[in-house]
Amino acid sequence: MTTILKLGGSVVTDKDRRETVDDAALANAADAIAEADTEGLVVVHGGGSFGHPNAADRNVSATEGTTDAADVRAIHRAMGELLTTVTDELGAAGVPAVPVRPLSAGYRTVAGDVELSTETIAMMLEEGFVPILHGDVFATAGRGATIVSGDELVVALAAELDAERIGVCSTVPGVLDDEGDVVPTIERYAEAETVLGGSGSTDVTGGMAAKVESLLDATAPAYVFGLEDIGPFLSGAEAGTRIGPSP
Secondary structure (H helix, E strand, O other), X not given: OOEEEEEOHHHHEOOOOOOOEOHXXXXXXXXXXXXXXXXXXXXXXXXXXXXXXXXXXXXXXXXXXXXXXXXXXXXXXXXXHHHHHHHHHHHHHOOOEEEOOHHHOEEEOOOOOEEEXXXXXXXXXXXXXXXXXXXXXEEEOOXXXXXXXHHHHHHHHHHHOOOOEEEEEOOOOOXXXXXXXXXXEEOOHHHHHHHXXXXXXXOXXXXXXXXXXXXXXXXXXXXEEOHHHHHHHHOOOOOXXXXXXXX
């Protein structure tokens, strides 16, 4: 069984302090993953205070591209630094983590669709490794390079690897309603549209609204939950808000 776990950028970094890792949160996440069965697990992490500010500085987003190679290098470099930290922390906790750089593994079509080559990732899984990917820049037909979010990669990975479950770890315990309570399930975007908003920090990928919209297109049930629910999710339990129909 393949499981995709997204660690939000707001979880692994301090999104209000540029290029700053949240060491305690990352360590807690790594320990929870290490205590679980990691067979068939793929991890994706967000950009947080590394990717988003560097992309915003250069006016690059999922829809606005750049043809300046220096922009691509700067954003990719920042995400590489975060990837190294996340991968090393997971490895130190006992997770057989190995890095995968999306810029070299996919592209965005002229229609905006994400195309991701997963043959190498599938072989890593077969050999017992846990591939670690991240939001990145993508060569994009007609626009140079744009941002590919971790959420988009999660959806693409789930489809290509025939994943059975998707988990998205955030700083909140699920998608919250106007009263601050967790919405148990969202099967259609209209059900939660009135309570969905953007991110409170610099986020070039659209915040929770874009997250839910992306996950509704996934081929597997997805769950949005807080840091404390990584373990229960990886053990097979439902956690936080379920996005999409019942499994």
